[in-house]
Amino acid sequence: MRNGLGLKWVISGSFLLLIAVVLLIYSLLLPEYSVRGLLYTASAMMEEEAQYFARHYKKDPNTPPPHNYFYTSVIGKEALPEKIRHLLDTPPSLSFGALQAFGDLDSDDENEGRAVLAQPLSDGKTLYMYDVDHDMEEGGEVETPLSDAYIERQLRGVNLISLAVFVPALIIIALLVWWLVRPLERMAQWSSTLKDADAVSSQRPSFGFKEFNMLADTLAQSVQQVQAASLREGRLLRYTSHELRTPLAVLKANIELLTLQSGGVLPPPLQRIERSVLNMQRIAETLLWMSRELPEPLPEEPIDMSGLVTELIEEHRYLIGTRDIELLLDISSTPCRLPLTACRIVVGNFLRNALQYADEGSVEISFDYPQLRIVNRIREAKQLEPSNDFGYGLGLELMRQLSARLGWRIEVLMEQQLFTVTLDFNAAPPAEELPALQSAPEPQS
Structure with a gap:
């Protein structure tokens, strides 16, 4: 019973672990790809704005560079702020679309992460667009409560979807494991009754699956063969030992008569016979003791x-x-x-x-x-x-x-x-059951 419950927990635990790993990977990839989506949106907006400016700049060089709340732009590297010019001399930490990121974009330090876009113009100059950090301005960054509330609702929806996947999967796995493991538990309980010969000969219960029934039939046949062989061996041992006792008793009685007739001293041939009879008597007694199922x-x-x-x-x-x-x-x-x-x-x-x-x-x-x-x-x-x-x-x-x-x-x-x-003589406690003897040559000792 314990083995069946253990198997049930192993199977259900394996499936639940698999689902948990999938959900964990999904949870880790969701913010990663969400950030990538935002980066793609920012890159597309800035690239589109830069190309729009380049077309107008080609017609009118006096067109002012684009500027808005999120980013600003200048023409020529010399017009960039000194800190951004130094960042351009270092390799970018990330490139996505037309943008190049320097440092950590998630850092609160304005010097740690900046996004820069370089757009060549028709006269050989270059338009540089870079993001604007409003945290250091008076009043700080502008709050966006409506957008933040929208994102929170979407994240809650993602969590609900995760639970909607996990809970039904847990129920389905529990039912599936119960459906598959329950016959195994019944088979384990049934196999523990096969020690009784009547239980082996009785009709086998059905375990619901063809494969389990075939396995149970094979197990019952094997137990029947082992029990039959054990009974044959025990009968042979008992019959042989009992049949030996009668001729041994006759031999022993006649040797005693010959001993009395010879004055208490037997000739060497009869002494050998006496020793063999005594040895055979002890062997027969030991074999009878060993043939008992639970010897005293x-x-x-x-x-x-x-x-x-x-x-x-x-x-x-x-x-x-x-x-x-x-x-x-x-x-x-x-x-x-x-x-x-x-x-x-x-x-x-x-x-x-x-x-x-x-x-x-x-x-x-x-x-x-x-x-x-x-x-x-x-x-x-x-x-x-x-x-x-x-x-x-x-x-x-x-x-x-x-x-x-x-x-x-x-x-x-x-x-x-x-x-x-x-x-x-003091190796281990007596064994209750001995393994079957194998036919093998006996070494000389």
Whole structure:
């Protein structure tokens, strides 16, 4: 709902900003072009008066130069006032029509801005016309109340026209935005109900536009596909875990009978079977826990990581065989509270990989809460054929998934002749939803 309202305000605000910019430009250009119109009028009047005088001057050189309230004129540059002669020696600040402006025409200082027109005459002389400043005269400038009132009325009309454009535009934009954004708000509300399978299978409401309805259909189909895949994955995980428990129970019972018959000591082949059964039992329990939609937190208990790693090394020592592999341990004996079963599975998986793929090298295992690090050094790295099945137990990606549920983080660093796996037990809170796993080769560790 908040996103829909935000979109509404963004669209309406954009349109209103556009209209405001247009009105602002119009308001700025209106006085500019109004001044230009006045300048054009003054230029046309003075140019017409100068040409009229030039025609009469050609017939009668004694014709007096034109003079009125707004401007006066003289023949010859020498007859100009000294201040205007100095202005003519400088470049004009503005040229409009036949006039040239020097300085700022809007200034109150008579020396700051003057308008001058130069008209050549038939005898080679030049008629100079320039505006007259009446502010310095006695009584000051003559007021023009009727003309000023007319201009004020016209400006008020311009303001009314601006409001007449802005207010209807605001109403039209608000209606248009409501008409377009309202279906999006309804779609956002409807999409939030798609978490329920019944809502997905129910009939989709109409959103008024063909494009919105197509988008809603595509969204509902995508949610149905994701839900179906999630259900298939969950069923497969639960069924597989349940089906494993029966043969595991049978194997475990028979191994116990064989242990009693052999006097409490099993031969090496049966010991390997016993270890595999125990490992599979723990994996099945963990898979069942992970298959729950909202799994309960696994119980934590004090763990001696040194004793746990030593026990796991003994369980997997058979993987070393006759290879010359040196185990370097640096494990803190400080007790920590962790889920024992999950910790055995994850640490055992990484240790199994390290022992299984180390080739005449060394394996360094260090622990300082909250980080456990396993470094697999290989003295002579052999080129292995690319494969997705190297016997990684549950696999690195499934370890990532299990660790994410528990709030742990796994980091794998692969360099030449060096594989480092770091398990951080205190990285982040458990994730409620995990991303889908991608099929990718698992690195050796």
